Amino acid sequence: MKKIFMAAGLALMLTLSASAQIQTPQASPKATIEQVVGLTNVKIEYSRPSARGRAVYGELVPFGRLWRTGANANTTVTFGDDVIIAGKTLKAGKYALYTQPKADSWDVIFYTDTNNWGLPEKWDETKEAVRATVKPEFLNRPVETLNIAVNGLESDYAFLEISWEKTLVALKFEVPTRATALKSIEEAMSGPTAGSYFAAAQYYYQSNADLGKALNWINAAVDKTPKGQDAPFYMLRQKSLIQAKMGDKAGAIETAKLSLAGAEKAGNNDYVKMNRDSINEWSKK
Secondary structure: OHHHHHHHHHHHHHHHHHHOOOOOOOOOOEEEEEEEEOOEEEEEEEEOOEOOOOOOEOOOEOOOOOEOOOOOOOOEEEEOOOEEEOOEEEOOEEEEEEEEEOOOOEEEEEEOOOOOOOOOOOOOHHHEEEEEEEOOEEEEEEEEEEEEEEEOOOOOEEEEEEEEEEEEEEEEEEOOHHHHHHHHHHHHHOOOOHHHHHHHHHHHHHOOOOHHHHHHHHHHHHHOOOOOOOOOHHHHHHHHHHHHHOOOHHHHHHHHHHHHHHHHHHOOHHHHHHHHHHHHHHHOO
16 A cells, blocks of 8 residues: 555656746846837847856956857847948848957957857858957946847947946947838839739739729739830739630730740749640630
């Protein structure tokens, strides 16, 4: 009987240990910062160590050595558009943020490999997308927990700021707000794009709405083809389908032949087959 109770107790303990999940706070909690600068989305993901009475720069973070700029997995920065840093273009994308602190200057590095736990086992200079040198600033009050933020916001630029202990490093980056805004204004003022006309025509065709409007819109999409270029074969394919649905099989066949030629030129076998099948079907009396 005693053995039975012991076995039952052990089973209960195992069940409880399997179902219970112990939760404890992380020494370096994760943080995610999202900020729009002008019209560009910027996202920072990192873990935040605290000083806890330790001297940081020169000891915990040795001068002259590469630093993960945070704790645990890579600190990452994602830019939604190409940005300019120290006169260099950093392509839109996600980067690991590394730094090399020195007493009188810091190197800030955007590294293309973001899948490291801390520093890469072997540093690869070809993966340095941009490296910039920044002069650190002295803070008059200590920052206990590492803080990385986007501050000093203007419509065309902002600063990626790293602050910890009594040191602040602010790296300026420029965003393409003016170019993006001018492009959007020009597009809006010039009316719908070819893609917009195509999408509207496709929806009207698929939903059995006004086919006359669908034909007008697909013609408008085709008419926006730049001079010297062939109309996209997929647009011509959609036009042929609308024509056939309206009962104009002769017109549909002529349009399908143009789509077929474009698909053959582009090497798109799916559209080649669809056009040939439709031409055969519409040619039957």
